[in-house]
Amino acid sequence: MLTTLKQSYGNLAWVVCGDFNAVRREEERKWIRGCSSHKKEIDGFNRFIENNNLLDIPCVGKKYTWYKANGTTKSRLDRFLVSDEWLQIWPAPKQYIQPRTVSDHCALVLKSCTKDWGPKPFRSLDVWLKEPGFRAMIKEKWDSYEVQGNSMSVLKDKLKLLKVDLKMWNKNVFGCVESHKRRILSETEELDGKDDA
Amino acid sequence: MIIVNLNIRGLGGEVKARYLNHIVSKEGAEFLCLQETKISSFTEARCYALWGANNIGWVFNEGINGTGSIVTMWHKEAFSYENRVAGTGFIAVLGYHLKEKFQCMVVNVYASCNFKDKVE
Numbered sequence: 001m002l003t004t005l006k007q008s009y010g011n012l013a014w015v016v017c018g019d020f021n022a023v024r025r026e027e028e029r030k031w032i033r034g035c036s037s038h039k040k041e042i043d044g045f046n047r048f049i050e051n052n053n054l055l056d057i058p059c060v061g062k063k064y065t066w067y068k069a070n071g072t073t074k075s076r077l078d079r080f081l082v083s084d085e086w087l088q089i090w091p092a093p094k095q096y097i098q099p100r101t102v103s104d105h106c107a108l109v110l111k112s113c114t115k116d117w118g119p120k121p122f123r124s125l126d127v128w129l130k131e132p133g134f135r136a137m138i139k140e141k142w143d144s145y146e147v148q149g150n151s152m153s154v155l156k157d158k159l160k161l162l163k164v165d166l167k168m169w170n171k172n173v174f175g176c177v178e179s180h181k182r183r184i185l186s187e188t189e190e191l192d193g194k195d196d197a
Numbered sequence: 198m199i200i201v202n203l204n205i206r207g208l209g210g211e212v213k214a215r216y217l218n219h220i221v222s223k224e225g226a227e228f229l230c231l232q233e234t235k236i237s238s239f240t241e242a243r244c245y246a247l248w249g250a251n252n253i254g255w256v257f258n259e260g261i262n263g264t265g266s267i268v269t270m271w272h273k274e275a276f277s278y279e280n281r282v283a284g285t286g287f288i289a290v291l292g293y294h295l296k297e298k299f300q301c302m303v304v305n306v307y308a309s310c311n312f313k314d315k316v317e
Contacts, residue, residue: 001284002304009291009302018267018287018306019204019232066204078204089299090198102216105204109224112198 006052013090014083016054019066019105020045021077024056028076030064054081057110061097065106080110122159124166131173141165198275198294200228200303207235208247218249227275227294232307234266244270256290258283260307269305 006014022045023029049056057080065078080095087093090112098107128134147157201220205213208231221229229248236243239257252273260266269288271278277293279300289304 005282005289013301016304017202017230021308089297102213103206107203107220110200
Protein backbone atom coordinates (compact mmCIF):
# COMPACT_ATOMS: atom_id res chain seq x y z
CA MET A 1 0.00 0.00 0.00
CA LEU A 2 2.85 2.36 0.84
CA THR A 3 4.47 1.52 -2.48
CA THR A 4 1.30 2.47 -4.37
CA LEU A 5 1.13 5.72 -2.43
CA LYS A 6 4.77 6.43 -3.16
CA GLN A 7 4.17 5.95 -6.87
CA SER A 8 1.28 8.41 -6.94
CA TYR A 9 3.15 11.07 -4.94
CA GLY A 10 6.61 10.20 -6.24
CA ASN A 11 7.71 13.76 -6.95
CA LEU A 12 7.28 14.89 -3.35
CA ALA A 13 9.90 15.04 -0.65
CA TRP A 14 9.41 11.83 1.33
CA VAL A 15 10.62 10.76 4.72
CA VAL A 16 9.70 7.34 6.09
CA CYS A 17 10.56 6.61 9.69
CA GLY A 18 9.65 4.15 12.36
CA ASP A 19 10.16 0.68 13.73
CA PHE A 20 10.61 -1.59 10.72
CA ASN A 21 11.29 -4.71 12.77
CA ALA A 22 13.87 -5.59 10.13
CA VAL A 23 17.53 -4.89 9.46
CA ARG A 24 19.40 -4.22 6.23
CA ARG A 25 22.60 -6.15 6.97
CA GLU A 26 23.77 -9.06 9.11
CA GLU A 27 25.89 -6.76 11.27
CA GLU A 28 22.88 -4.65 12.25
CA ARG A 29 21.67 -7.46 14.52
CA LYS A 30 23.61 -9.17 17.24
CA TRP A 31 22.77 -12.29 19.21
CA ILE A 32 24.73 -13.46 22.22
CA ARG A 33 24.21 -17.09 21.21
CA GLY A 34 25.07 -16.84 17.54
CA CYS A 35 21.89 -17.58 15.66
CA SER A 36 22.00 -16.24 12.13
CA SER A 37 19.81 -13.47 10.77
CA HIS A 38 16.91 -14.22 8.50
CA LYS A 39 18.25 -13.62 5.03
CA LYS A 40 14.70 -13.35 3.71
CA GLU A 41 13.93 -10.50 6.08
CA ILE A 42 17.07 -8.59 5.08
CA ASP A 43 16.43 -9.08 1.36
CA GLY A 44 12.78 -8.10 1.74
CA PHE A 45 13.60 -4.91 3.60
CA ASN A 46 16.27 -3.91 1.08
CA ARG A 47 13.85 -4.59 -1.76
CA PHE A 48 11.26 -2.36 -0.08
CA ILE A 49 13.82 0.46 0.17
CA GLU A 50 14.96 0.00 -3.42
CA ASN A 51 11.48 -0.29 -4.96
CA ASN A 52 10.45 2.95 -3.30
CA ASN A 53 13.63 4.80 -4.27
CA LEU A 54 14.41 5.56 -0.67
CA LEU A 55 17.84 6.27 0.77
CA ASP A 56 19.32 5.25 4.09
CA ILE A 57 20.82 8.06 6.16
CA PRO A 58 24.18 8.01 7.96
CA CYS A 59 23.92 7.23 11.61
CA VAL A 60 25.54 9.08 14.53
CA GLY A 61 25.88 7.68 18.03
CA LYS A 62 25.31 4.04 18.76
CA LYS A 63 25.02 1.13 16.33
CA TYR A 64 21.79 -0.40 17.62
CA THR A 65 18.37 1.09 18.37
CA TRP A 66 16.75 -1.80 20.25
CA TYR A 67 18.00 -3.92 23.15
CA LYS A 68 16.18 -7.00 24.40
CA ALA A 69 15.46 -6.78 28.11
CA ASN A 70 17.49 -9.86 29.03
CA GLY A 71 20.44 -8.56 27.02
CA THR A 72 20.69 -11.45 24.57
CA THR A 73 19.85 -9.50 21.42
CA LYS A 74 20.35 -6.02 20.04
CA SER A 75 19.41 -4.70 16.61
CA ARG A 76 18.98 -1.63 14.49
CA LEU A 77 15.24 -1.92 13.96
CA ASP A 78 14.44 1.78 13.78
CA ARG A 79 15.61 4.21 11.13
CA PHE A 80 14.84 7.12 8.82
CA LEU A 81 14.65 6.72 5.04
CA VAL A 82 14.32 9.66 2.66
CA SER A 83 13.67 10.29 -1.04
CA ASP A 84 15.95 12.10 -3.48
CA GLU A 85 13.64 15.10 -3.47
CA TRP A 86 14.03 15.29 0.30
CA LEU A 87 17.79 15.55 -0.04
CA GLN A 88 17.42 18.47 -2.44
CA ILE A 89 15.72 20.51 0.29
CA TRP A 90 17.44 19.14 3.38
CA PRO A 91 20.93 18.08 2.30
CA ALA A 92 23.34 15.97 4.33
CA PRO A 93 20.85 14.64 6.89
CA LYS A 94 21.97 12.49 9.79
CA GLN A 95 20.08 10.32 12.24
CA TYR A 96 21.22 10.60 15.82
CA ILE A 97 20.57 7.57 18.02
CA GLN A 98 19.76 8.79 21.53
CA PRO A 99 20.52 7.08 24.83
CA ARG A 100 17.96 4.43 25.77
CA THR A 101 15.65 5.70 28.53
CA VAL A 102 11.89 5.11 28.74
CA SER A 103 11.58 2.21 26.27
CA ASP A 104 13.65 -0.76 25.08
CA HIS A 105 14.01 1.22 21.84
CA CYS A 106 16.15 4.34 21.54
CA ALA A 107 14.73 7.61 20.26
CA LEU A 108 16.09 8.74 16.89
CA VAL A 109 16.49 12.35 15.81
CA LEU A 110 16.65 13.31 12.13
CA LYS A 111 18.49 16.55 11.40
CA SER A 112 20.10 18.16 8.39
CA CYS A 113 23.51 19.65 8.98
CA THR A 114 22.92 22.78 6.95
CA LYS A 115 23.00 25.29 9.77
CA ASP A 116 25.77 24.43 12.18
CA TRP A 117 29.12 23.53 10.66
CA GLY A 118 30.85 23.49 14.03
CA PRO A 119 34.06 25.39 14.85
CA LYS A 120 35.74 27.00 11.85
CA PRO A 121 39.13 25.53 10.92
CA PHE A 122 42.34 27.55 10.92
CA ARG A 123 43.09 28.21 7.25
CA SER A 124 46.22 29.47 5.54
CA LEU A 125 47.27 30.00 1.93
CA ASP A 126 50.37 28.32 0.43
CA VAL A 127 51.29 31.55 -1.32
CA TRP A 128 51.90 33.24 2.06
CA LEU A 129 54.91 31.00 2.67
CA LYS A 130 56.59 32.24 -0.52
CA GLU A 131 56.21 35.87 0.48
CA PRO A 132 59.50 37.37 1.77
CA GLY A 133 59.27 38.38 5.41
CA PHE A 134 56.33 36.10 6.20
CA ARG A 135 58.21 33.89 8.65
CA ALA A 136 59.79 36.87 10.40
CA MET A 137 56.39 38.56 10.68
CA ILE A 138 54.85 35.44 12.26
CA LYS A 139 57.68 35.10 14.77
CA GLU A 140 57.53 38.75 15.70
CA LYS A 141 53.75 38.70 16.17
CA TRP A 142 53.74 35.36 18.01
CA ASP A 143 56.35 36.54 20.53
CA SER A 144 54.55 39.84 21.07
CA TYR A 145 51.33 38.26 22.41
CA GLU A 146 51.08 38.28 26.19
CA VAL A 147 48.56 35.65 27.26
CA GLN A 148 47.93 34.19 30.72
CA GLY A 149 46.67 30.73 31.60
CA ASN A 150 47.63 27.08 31.15
CA SER A 151 49.57 26.13 28.05
CA MET A 152 46.59 24.81 26.08
CA SER A 153 44.54 27.97 26.53
CA VAL A 154 47.63 30.11 25.81
CA LEU A 155 48.06 28.26 22.50
CA LYS A 156 44.39 28.69 21.65
CA ASP A 157 44.33 32.41 22.48
CA LYS A 158 47.58 33.06 20.61
CA LEU A 159 46.20 31.32 17.52
CA LYS A 160 43.11 33.50 17.78
CA LEU A 161 45.21 36.68 17.92
CA LEU A 162 47.40 35.44 15.08
CA LYS A 163 44.31 34.85 12.95
CA VAL A 164 43.34 38.51 13.28
CA ASP A 165 46.85 39.69 12.38
CA LEU A 166 47.08 37.27 9.47
CA LYS A 167 43.80 38.57 8.08
CA MET A 168 45.14 42.13 8.22
CA TRP A 169 48.48 41.14 6.70
CA ASN A 170 46.81 39.18 3.89
CA LYS A 171 44.66 42.18 3.05
CA ASN A 172 47.63 44.57 2.99
CA VAL A 173 49.98 42.34 1.00
CA PHE A 174 47.68 40.51 -1.39
CA GLY A 175 44.49 42.54 -1.20
CA CYS A 176 41.41 40.74 -2.34
CA VAL A 177 42.75 38.13 -4.77
CA GLU A 178 39.34 37.32 -6.22
CA SER A 179 38.47 40.91 -7.16
CA HIS A 180 42.01 41.34 -8.57
CA LYS A 181 41.45 38.31 -10.73
CA ARG A 182 38.07 39.55 -11.90
CA ARG A 183 39.50 42.97 -12.81
CA ILE A 184 42.39 41.47 -14.78
CA LEU A 185 40.06 39.08 -16.58
CA SER A 186 37.71 41.86 -17.62
CA GLU A 187 40.66 43.99 -18.81
CA THR A 188 41.90 41.06 -20.89
CA GLU A 189 38.43 40.59 -22.35
CA GLU A 190 38.26 44.25 -23.26
CA LEU A 191 41.68 44.19 -24.95
CA ASP A 192 40.83 41.00 -26.83
CA GLY A 193 37.61 42.68 -28.02
CA LYS A 194 39.54 45.69 -29.36
CA ASP A 195 42.01 43.41 -31.11
CA ASP A 196 39.21 41.40 -32.73
CA ALA A 197 37.59 44.57 -34.06
CA MET B 198 13.35 19.36 9.03
CA ILE B 199 13.81 17.92 12.49
CA ILE B 200 11.95 14.72 13.38
CA VAL B 201 12.03 12.72 16.60
CA ASN B 202 11.07 9.04 16.28
CA LEU B 203 10.55 6.51 19.07
CA ASN B 204 8.93 3.15 19.66
CA ILE B 205 7.75 4.16 23.13
CA ARG B 206 6.22 0.84 24.25
CA GLY B 207 3.18 2.33 25.92
CA LEU B 208 2.38 5.87 26.99
CA GLY B 209 1.63 5.03 30.61
CA GLY B 210 3.23 7.01 33.41
CA GLU B 211 4.38 10.59 33.69
CA VAL B 212 8.02 9.72 33.08
CA LYS B 213 7.43 9.04 29.38
CA ALA B 214 5.65 12.36 28.83
CA ARG B 215 8.47 14.15 30.66
CA TYR B 216 11.07 12.48 28.46
CA LEU B 217 9.17 13.44 25.28
CA ASN B 218 8.77 17.06 26.48
CA HIS B 219 12.49 17.16 27.11
CA ILE B 220 13.67 15.70 23.81
CA VAL B 221 11.18 17.68 21.69
CA SER B 222 12.26 21.00 23.18
CA LYS B 223 15.98 20.12 23.26
CA GLU B 224 16.04 19.15 19.58
CA GLY B 225 13.58 21.79 18.41
CA ALA B 226 11.47 19.04 16.85
CA GLU B 227 8.97 19.84 14.13
CA PHE B 228 7.59 16.29 14.03
CA LEU B 229 7.23 13.56 16.64
CA CYS B 230 6.52 10.01 15.44
CA LEU B 231 5.66 7.38 18.04
CA GLN B 232 5.05 3.66 17.66
CA GLU B 233 3.39 1.21 20.04
CA THR B 234 1.52 3.83 22.05
CA LYS B 235 -0.70 1.02 23.36
CA ILE B 236 -3.74 3.24 23.70
CA SER B 237 -7.09 2.98 21.93
CA SER B 238 -7.85 6.67 21.54
CA PHE B 239 -5.84 9.86 21.39
CA THR B 240 -7.08 13.14 22.82
CA GLU B 241 -6.14 16.78 22.48
CA ALA B 242 -5.15 16.87 26.14
CA ARG B 243 -2.81 13.93 25.72
CA CYS B 244 -1.27 15.39 22.58
CA TYR B 245 -0.49 18.70 24.30
CA ALA B 246 0.83 16.94 27.39
CA LEU B 247 3.24 14.82 25.35
CA TRP B 248 4.62 17.71 23.32
CA GLY B 249 4.50 20.27 26.11
CA ALA B 250 2.81 22.86 23.87
CA ASN B 251 -0.70 23.41 22.50
CA ASN B 252 -0.10 24.46 18.92
CA ILE B 253 0.19 20.84 17.80
CA GLY B 254 -1.57 18.77 15.15
CA TRP B 255 -1.75 14.99 15.08
CA VAL B 256 -2.94 11.87 13.29
CA PHE B 257 -3.55 8.70 15.27
CA ASN B 258 -3.80 5.14 13.96
CA GLU B 259 -5.11 2.73 16.56
CA GLY B 260 -3.80 -0.43 14.91
CA ILE B 261 -5.46 -3.81 15.17
CA ASN B 262 -6.68 -5.43 18.39
CA GLY B 263 -4.90 -2.90 20.55
CA THR B 264 -1.43 -3.54 19.13
CA GLY B 265 0.56 -1.42 16.75
CA SER B 266 -1.07 1.91 17.53
CA ILE B 267 0.99 4.81 16.21
CA VAL B 268 0.75 8.59 16.28
CA THR B 269 2.34 11.37 14.23
CA MET B 270 2.42 14.86 15.75
CA TRP B 271 3.70 18.15 14.34
CA HIS B 272 4.15 21.75 15.34
CA LYS B 273 1.66 23.91 13.45
CA GLU B 274 4.19 26.73 13.12
CA ALA B 275 6.46 24.38 11.15
CA PHE B 276 4.02 22.39 9.08
CA SER B 277 0.67 23.06 7.45
CA TYR B 278 -1.38 19.86 7.28
CA GLU B 279 -3.17 19.02 4.03
CA ASN B 280 -4.10 15.35 3.95
CA ARG B 281 -3.38 11.91 5.30
CA VAL B 282 -3.52 8.24 4.45
CA ALA B 283 -3.54 5.64 7.21
CA GLY B 284 -3.24 1.90 6.62
CA THR B 285 -2.10 -1.20 8.45
CA GLY B 286 1.02 -0.19 10.33
CA PHE B 287 1.50 3.27 8.89
CA ILE B 288 0.36 6.89 8.77
CA ALA B 289 1.33 9.13 5.86
CA VAL B 290 0.86 12.85 6.45
CA LEU B 291 0.94 15.22 3.49
CA GLY B 292 1.49 18.92 3.95
CA TYR B 293 3.55 22.00 3.48
CA HIS B 294 6.80 22.76 5.28
CA LEU B 295 6.37 26.44 6.07
CA LYS B 296 10.01 27.46 6.42
CA GLU B 297 11.34 25.69 3.33
CA LYS B 298 8.10 26.35 1.41
CA PHE B 299 7.94 22.80 0.15
CA GLN B 300 5.29 20.11 0.01
CA CYS B 301 6.34 16.93 1.75
CA MET B 302 5.15 13.54 2.94
CA VAL B 303 6.03 12.26 6.40
CA VAL B 304 5.41 8.55 6.91
CA ASN B 305 5.38 6.88 10.30
CA VAL B 306 5.78 3.08 10.12
CA TYR B 307 5.27 0.30 12.62
CA ALA B 308 6.00 -3.03 10.94
CA SER B 309 4.92 -6.20 12.66
CA CYS B 310 7.47 -8.91 13.34
CA ASN B 311 6.17 -10.94 10.44
CA PHE B 312 7.91 -9.61 7.36
CA LYS B 313 5.30 -10.87 4.93
CA ASP B 314 3.01 -8.10 6.16
CA LYS B 315 5.69 -5.50 5.65
CA VAL B 316 6.28 -6.17 2.00
CA GLU B 317 2.58 -5.85 1.24
